[in-house]
Amino acid sequence: MQSEELTLLEVPEPEAIRDWATENGILILAHSYQDGFLQEAAHFVGDSLELARKAASAGADAICFAGVHFMAETAKILCPDARVFVPDMDAGCSLAESCKAEDLIRYQEHLTKKLGKRPVTIAYVNCTAAVKAACDIICTSGNARQVVESVPEDQPILFVPDKHLGGWLNETLGIDMILWDGACEVHELFSVETLNVMKAENPGSIVLSHPECPKPVRDASDHILGTAGMLKMVKAAQGETFLIGTEANLIYRFEKEAPQNTYLPAPGASCACNICPYMALNTPEKLWKCLHERGPEVTVAAEHMEPARRSLQRMLDIV
Numbered sequence: 001m002q003s004e005e006l007t008l009l010e011v012p013e014p015e016a017i018r019d020w021a022t023e024n025g026i027l028i029l030a031h032s033y034q035d036g037f038l039q040e041a042a043h044f045v046g047d048s049l050e051l052a053r054k055a056a057s058a059g060a061d062a063i064c065f066a067g068v069h070f071m072a073e074t075a076k077i078l079c080p081d082a083r084v085f086v087p088d089m090d091a092g093c094s095l096a097e098s099c100k101a102e103d104l105i106r107y108q109e110h111l112t113k114k115l116g117k118r119p120v121t122i123a124y125v126n127c128t129a130a131v132k133a134a135c136d137i138i139c140t141s142g143n144a145r146q147v148v149e150s151v152p153e154d155q156p157i158l159f160v161p162d163k164h165l166g167g168w169l170n171e172t173l174g175i176d177m178i179l180w181d182g183a184c185e186v187h188e189l190f191s192v193e194t195l196n197v198m199k200a201e202n203p204g205s206i207v208l209s210h211p212e213c214p215k216p217v218r219d220a221s222d223h224i225l226g227t228a229g230m231l232k233m234v235k236a237a238q239g240e241t242f243l244i245g246t247e248a249n250l251i252y253r254f255e256k257e258a259p260q261n262t263y264l265p266a267p268g269a270s271c272a273c274n275i276c277p278y279m280a281l282n283t284p285e286k287l288w289k290c291l292h293e294r295g296p297e298v299t300v301a302a303e304h305m306e307p308a309r310r311s312l313q314r315m316l317d318i319v
């Protein structure tokens with residue numbers, strides 16, 4: 001017991017953690033918003049869509065998901081036979097929390113009466129399994145346009161839970177979806193005033209913002225892209241300076257995969273960068289412990305599994 005406790009205290013290098021997980025049949029997935037150590041320890045790093053696809057195709061018996069709770073739930077829904085572990089069960093998400101399934105169902109009923117027909121509900125993937133089960137189709141920031149465009153024009157659409165992503169889609173597609181009043185607390189912190197100061201200090205820089213940012217920040221940006229779209233753009237660029245308007249840990253991945261450019265985190269209103277406090281709950285120590293203890297384990301209520309899987313599958317069939 002003593003030596004086991006000692007082993008857990010002594011966290012090995014990321015490569016050794018990955019090798020240990022491989023030998024013990026555990027696939028480590030890490031979101032791009034995790035810090036560099038956790039990204040290095042993972043077998044695969046990606047955004048929500050990439051990790052959802054990887055979870056669905058990997059055929060793993062056990063997955064350790066370094067991300068937040070709804071992402072681990074998504075892996076469980078797509079791989080029902082796999083056990084899914086998380087380093088910290090408290091790693092939640094303010095955006096997912098802003099939309100409770102019971103409130104969504106009540107609002108859907110209200111809109112159905114008001115409109116005389118049930119609206120199609122599109123849920124951004126940053127939501128709980130119960131919300132995925134209550135909606136019709138899922139989207140990510142990278143494929144949201146295609147998903148919205150797949151709905152017949154005469155159908156009213158309710159978009160949940162992110163009002164900024166929904167607002168950006170309404171603006172760019174010239175439509176009028178009904179928006180849930182949710183937001184990500186990290187992206188809401190970006191400030192157009194401080195961004196403009198930073199742009200002036202870095203003439204010629206290119207501003208990339210996530211669609212979860214508020215409209216004034218989006219309007220001051222050169223490109224509005226999901227994380228996969230940002231990665232594609234920086235890989236194709238040579239010697240540019242990018243101001244990055246999303247969670248600052250993504251820069252670790254950019255510097256690794258496209259080191260020819262310079263990356264600066266766009267500032268929040270009162271801090272130099274924006275780090276997701278929920279993602280930050282996952283630490284190397286907790287990852288190492290989670291792998292050894294095979295827990296905590298994420299489960300999804302039986303009644304949510306199949307309807308949530310259908311909503312995810314509709315998205316995967318489109319993109």
Ligand code: SF4
Binds near residue numbers: 033092094247277278
């Ligand atoms: S960055 Fe925002 S949307 Fe992403 S997990 Fe953190 S709180 Fe949720």
